[in-house]
Amino acid sequence: MKLYAVSDLHLSSAVNRAALATFDARPEDWLIVAGDVGETEDHLNLALDTLQPRYAQLVWTPGNHELWRLPRSSPGGVERYERMAALCRARGVLTPEDPYPVVAFGDRTVRIAPLFTLFDYSFRPDHVALEDVILWAREDGIGSVDEVRLDPAPHLDRAAWCRARCAETERRLDAACADGLPTVLVNHWPLRPQDVRLPSIPRFAPWCGTTLTRDWPTRFNACAVIYGHIHMRGVKREAGVAYHEVSLGYPRDWEGRVEPRDCVRPIL
Template identity: 55%
Template sequence: MRLFALSDLHLGHRANREAIAEIAARPDDWLILAGDVAEKNEHIRFAFEHFAEKFAQLVWVPGNHELWTRPGTATVRGVARYEELIALCREYGVLTPEDDYPVIELESGTVRICPLFMLYDYSFRPPEIAFEDAIDWARQSGVLCSDEFFLSPHPYASRTEWCHARYAATRTRLDTLTGNYPTVLVNHWPLREDVASTPRIPRFSVWCGTRLTDDWHWRYRAKAVISGHIHIPSSRCVDGVAFEEVSFGYPKQWQGRRPHPDMAVREVLAS
């Protein structure tokens, strides 16, 4: 069995829905969907139905776009929206951050897959920029993430508070795992600031993660760390650990640049 990963499908775009039809079936293998599959449930269902026919098992973590709730159109928001997404996943047998972390046998060895849901706390910023100035600092360069309008943290007071609650609960869970298995950590937002670089809009970093997870790759014996969000696909090694950014991206980002959509599907820990 092999493990593959893909994120940021943004299936609200018709071109992306058409493109995933060209992704090859791998019926014996697992697929990680590392967030930003779509904003609407109908398109998330489309993805689950489509990929369930091509892969043996799907694993999903939320991105910011799944959590968006536009004013006047959504009936649930914040934590309730996340819980709605978990329920949707369970209709299709898709594994989530709320399920047991599965231990699987890959061709390259045994690993534990750990789907995570961490947000961001604006800490990916220069040390001289105070927390309360982070958003204004980003806006000075013309950058403002739409999360500030559409990603409700309800009932938490802020996204930072929600992030820190998720951090505390997830760390407790990881700390109490039994069995000394190497892990594959999966989170939509990068777990380290040095792999969250967006050269064209560098100050977008404040919406890209939290420094609280900077050491998780070695603390939790990771063999690979999977993320998306920044739309810059890459493979790099940090402290001997493979960090894989697996974004598909918006049509304007891949059309004419990628010979075939299937090339966006990344094999994790290829033997």
């Protein structure tokens, strides 16, 4: 049995929906889907309808696009996240709300921890104050749709929701990882600021994670960290940890560069 991962399917794109249909079937293996499947429950259902018959088990964690309040009259914030998680759980897909499973892949036994941490604008230079970060990004023409569509209700703001999610997740990881078993940490956003590679839009970094998680790979004995969001596929190894950015991305991110099925990355 093997473990694979992919993220950022962005099924609002008809091109990406067609690409999804080409993904290989691996009925004995597990697949991590690390967020940004799409913006609607229909997008999430399409992904599950396609991928569940092809894999033994799916693991899902949300990205920012799943949390967008579309249409504006629909639920947002925590309620929206809980609806998406409930949709997955009703279909047997593991989510950040489930116990972290312990699984053997070949001769290696690991604990898979799907996380949901959001962002708090702390991936910014030291000289930029929190209250100035959005204006600082706008100086380079950079912004994020999250500022309009990602409703943090009932939290005061997105940073407060991020802090709450990180505190709860940290508590659960502390309890679950006391045995020292190697972990696979799965999050849509990078866990460390040094993993955010945005050469063309460096000032987008504040929407890419939180420094609250920067020591989690070491602290929770990760052998692999899975993330997406930045649409820069690749893997780097550092101090025994493999950091995998596993996004498909928008068509402009993969057309003419890679076959979509090859974006499903082998992890273990």
